[in-house]
Amino acid sequence: MQQFFIRGIALIAFSIILAPQRAFAQAQDTALDSKQLLSLSLEELMNIEIHSVSKRPEKLSEAASAIQVITQEDIKRSGATNLPEALRLAPNLQVAQVNSHAWLISARGFDAIFSNKLLVLIDGRNIYSPLFAGVSWDAQNVLLEDVDRIEVISGPGATLWGANAVNGVVNIITKDANSTQGFYMSESVGSLYKYSASARYGGKIGSKLAYRVYGMRNSYDTTYIKDKAGKDISQNDEAEITQLGFRIDYTPSEKSNVMVLGNFYVGKENARPEKSGIDGQNITGRWTRTFSPNSELVVQAFVDRTWKRDIPSLISEELYTYDIDLQHRFPIGKRHSLLWGAGYRFMRDEVISSTTFVGIVPNLRNMDVVNAFVQDEVMLWKDRLKLSFGSKVQHNVFTGFEVQPDARLAFMPNETNTVWAAVSRAVRTPSRFDKDYFLPFYPVPDSVPSVQGGPDFISETLIAYELGYRVRPCRNLSLSLATFFNSYDNLYSVEAVPGTQTYHIQNGGEGHSVGLELSGNYQPFEWWRLRGGYTYFHKEIRNKPGHNADYYNLGLDPEHQVVLQSIMSLPYHFQLDVAGRYVDDIPGAMGVSDYLAADVRIAYVLRQFELAAVGRLFNDDHSEFAGTYIPRNFYLKLTCRL
């Protein structure tokens, strides 16, 4: 690793000598001051990336859902080093760091060890685990530099995205290979974020084929726990991940595009008595055929293999996923736009237990999911009143057919105001942890406590009612308010079969949650931008008649959360950025007290070079998850874009 570090430094030094006056860094999209703008050469000017914000928010402002977008600029200026840290920038997500490489992430509550109601996609690839109905964030890495945007939708998105998009959808979208041309290199050293190096090269073959290849390595130091005397002791959870990948975009004509991308990773995570290991490979292909601006056909397929040997949970899992999806959008008459699609996914999931104490039975399962959906978007009155309604029908091996309809209405009295309302149904289908979990998995008599799977477990269901308002009172201020009432049924419970000590996973809970999400973007000056939001959340869960379980662990959710990011471009090429957050306390045995945290970034940008110092500032004894503590930390990062 030391060697890698030295080589990285050498590479950067080499590029300093060789290419000092190459044109302005392509990714230079910070607000340039007027003098700077005039002093550039024409070529440099042509290399400036312009914000596509003027296009997006227009669309955004019409969307009848609680969508928020984290842009490349937001990520870069936050000092985020990985996806979970970048997701902290979405005020409508709850992100809690457990240790150096594990996070709990959820929208609209139910943030728990198995946060199972959030669907996450990276470039169209579903990374939701059928094993535990969540996301292994440690295995999901992207080169943040190449992320175009992250769309975060809180609230159900099941009609379009499918099962498990119950409380939200996170869509991570990387840039087209045409937009990542040239060299990018970065190197960082720090305390918790101990060391990282990444490099990317993007080029073209002819005028129609663009590609990029990248490699990255992140290395994290340990977080800590406390012994009985309250003394800090290391959690010995150092982690390191190395990932390589590529993306090819081939555009034979203006009307069609073929994209192929792949990622390959391998990582180690320190644990006792030995290290956990992860590795994975995935390849995604997508063909898009555009017939007209409002008609297109998309066919996408991916193959994904993940492997994890998890020492703390005593199990190893190997999962193969094969997925193919088709989506077709076309107008009918002047007022209707129809979107329909179908997909098939096959998963082969094999779990090996290292003890007989806990296990997944059967250890190998082949599962498939078939789905079809249709959605119509209709302009009811001029361009002012838009209704979209549709449904997804999905078939899975555990519960058969599931229907997930939704209807959304948006009223846009003018270009700056949108009022929207929605009613939807979404389901969280059973995972293997719900159906096949055994503790222990050798036979024991009724009188000995044991967990014997969830033979009767069915999907958890949600009916969601949402009401939102979006306004752009003036050009550089936009505000969004989303409110919701969620009604849940058949929530996960673990209860003993009457008269025995044999526990089954059941659907004993029901309840509701209410909440409010306020977010905004404000640019008072060309050199200063503010974004952020406030989220209120409250839930009540109770036993259904005939059930008696404790639902505390279903969600460790703060009632209040505030996120505020300030992005400032100062004179003399300096940047001063702060991403701060306040998270209310989580009461109860597994709770943590409320906290304030701020990631402060100071950077100096000189042409193609950028030197940034980032500090993660918070109280001593900072804890986001019961029992584990995250040390204050900092890092220094040198970036070069050629």
Place this chain on the structure above:
Amino acid sequence: MPPIKTRIFSLISIALLCWSIDAHGQSSVDRVKAAFLFHFTQFVEWPPSVLPADKSPLVIGVLGESPFDAYLEEAISEETVQGHPVTIRRYKDVAEIKTCHILYINLPSGTIQTVISQLKGRSILTVSDKKGFLQTGGMIRLFSEDNKIHFRINQVAAQAEHLVLSSKLLGLAEIYEGKEGQR
């Protein structure tokens, strides 16, 4: 605080927010476009009859909504191009245009053809980002692609107005050859 006061207070704060935005809030796209306009002046040779060799001002005109904000305008007014001080003029109507060397036309596409025909014979370099601008006899069209701004030149139209465009400018541009793609 009584509710009516609260409401007034929030209206005022919104108004204040908006005010400070209107003063500074130009989108970065517009700023980059404005910078392009300024840069074009350095690669064009005007006939001496319209731009004499003395220190007469070089005029960048804007017809329609301006991409320049106050900061850029101020910065540009301090610049000189080959000895000519640069000034920016805004016009509401073609009739107002007196001396002008480069004109940014930010009007609805339908009205552009008339404007261009009215400018004939005055050696004004016309620039716009509107679709179909080059078809109607415009000279340079700015367009964005891959999140960057590019430009396309109608060389025939420029020559007809006795404007000499440097080979460097032509090298960086896409050359318009009678038809424009969808972009």
